[in-house]
Amino acid sequence: MVRFDKKATRLYVLDTNVLIHDPTALYHFDEHDVVIPMTVLEELDKHKNGIREIARTARQIIRALSDLTNQVDFQEIQQGILIPKLSGETGRLRFLCYQDLKPLDNMEDSPDNRILAETCRLREERPDASVVLVTKDINLRVKAAALKVPVEDYLNDRVFSDSDTMIEGAKVYVPVGLDAKGLWGSLNVEVKVERLENHTFYQLSGIMPHDWHVGMLVSDGENGAEFEAIVRELGPSSARLELLTNYRHHTGVWGVHAHDSRQNFTFNLLMDPEIDLVTIAGNAGTGKTFMTLAAAFQQTLDFKQFERIVFTRVPVPMGEDIGFLPGTEEEKMSPWMGAFHDNMDNLLRNDDGESSWDNDATRSLIGSRVQIRSPGFMRGRTLNDTFLIIDEAQNFTPKQLKSLVTRAGRNTKIVCLGNVGQIDTPYLTANTCGMAAVVERFRDWPHAGHITLTSVERSRLALAAEELL
Incomplete structure (x- = not known):
């Protein structure tokens, strides 16, 4: 994991594999905002059918996101949905949806590369915050580091008591x-x-x-x-x-x-x-x-x-x-x-x-x-x-x-x-x-x-x- 300075305001962009690995990952980022790109939603939609474990997990994540969006209006979705927690400060859930997203130079059109492009676009729009990509994909972390995109592995999964x-x-x-x-x-x-x-x-x-x-x-x-x-x-x-x-x-x-x-x-x-x-x-x-x-x-x-x-x-x-x-x-x-x-x-x-x-x-x-x-x-x-x-x-x-x-x-x-x-x-x-x-x-x-x-x-x-x- 590449070391980098973090600002007080942080936006954590989650890769699909993070949510598949831990469906409760949304709730593990304390007071910081969690961002889900449209590419991740599309990948979840592809995985949701079937009886395998990955399909069941994808359906669980989709239901959790649906429960959060059902309680708010369109304006609140644009501003960020408050993530419910039992105690402490809470962050917001945001969705990335770019209709004019440009692919990265000299890189083929793939889900990983689109997530990288969405993260880079968000960094340009939010210079006041640390935009961090969170992924379990080692190769994606290497590509992000090569492009000077702050990236982290997801290490917050723990055993519940x-x-x-x-x-x-x-x-x-x-x-x-x-x-x-x-x-x-x-x-x-x-x-x-x-x-x-x-x-x-x-x-x-x-x-x-x-x-x-x-x-x-x-x-x-x-x-x-x-x-x-x-x-x-x-x-x-x-x-x-x-x-x-x-x-x-x-x-x-x-x-x-x-x-x-x-x-x-x-x-x-x-x-x-x-x-x-x-x-x-x-x-x-x-x-x-x-x-x-x-x-x-x-x-x-x-x-x-x-x-x-x-x-x-x-x-x-x-x-x-x-x-x-x-x-x-x-x-x-x-x-x-x-x-x-x-x-x-x-x-x-x-x-x-x-x-x-x-x-x-x-x-x-x-x-x-x-x-x-x-x-x-x-x-x-x-x-x-x-x-x-x-x-x-x-x-x-x-x-x-x-x-x-x-x-x-x-x-x-x-x-x-x-x-x-x-x-x-x-x-x-x-x-x-x-x-x-x-x-x-x-x-x-x-x-x-x-x-x-x-x-x-x-x-x-x-x-x-x-x-x-």
Whole structure:
């Protein structure tokens, strides 16, 4: 990359391959303006047809641009469309359309050369700004440098974390330093405690924190918390909190115990009959599937609250597809259910480390209450008395997840598990996946709860991989 001086005002001209590489690239240039040449729009139009990944990505980009242009008039498009962001300064989206564009001397007419010509024309029109071409094409970067056009590689693509796109579902007041106030020191409220039918409630009166919402965890520590509660009711000047059950030591769920506040809150959401929809996010190895299966088996086999457990996930490969699979629906889904079998093997281990999951009698008993289903065959069904587990929910579109959640009938609990950092569906992003949509839409519904787990339980190698890769 050629070094050059940048002015305060910058215009970043994006090549087609940048948008194909990262469909959210528009939002990664801070307060600077993003420019899309007409040549790029024409190339996207050529790529949009088909079922390959590049076609799906092109259609996603076109839809995103359409959403931005649908909200403004022609004058605003000419002046630049404000790029929406959650926080910080925002730039504008501009389109380059030259009807009298002259090709560069001694260069053939090609998309790359037209983008170079459009960038050079824009530099002449905007001497007050740094006009920078951004492309993943190495040869185009070399040609731009030869023509003394400022050029950069696109290096802003990064792995999204769950907290980038979704609420965490928890507010942990950890005292740090000598002047730290902690939970009760941070709240300017009056507290009234009442006990009803083995449940303890805290009625708060005063100014409520703006980042609280119904169904969230409020705790005074991550590991050794003395106060852990769920927000049951919330208003501008009042809130009603219910103390959580402690699943850390003697009281476990199917032999599984919580290690910190977030895991304890997860078990409370999973075991609470008042919560119909639970969404659990977190990096790989945080125990999402393990804890959910433990709660499902305790409520189905021990407490008889549900008649069956249905486990489903979208059959999307991480790499190349292995082709069609023979057998019944469950046999076809078996390769995608490695996480289910691994967790069952761990859940059924005794004190000597031996697992009974390979025992035919055990498999027959549990198999009679567990159904492994493909989401493609769930439409039209009504699931009564069912504990439905939707694994890898980040790979579903919002419409697909809606079709699954609306299967819920009488006495049915639905649990969505996912991590937006592991999206394998080509045309979905962390902001557009079904998991993020469900968390946002059900945020204030009193019968839904969400939590983002942070402690990796798998191994120190898994923890290091999440942090370093």
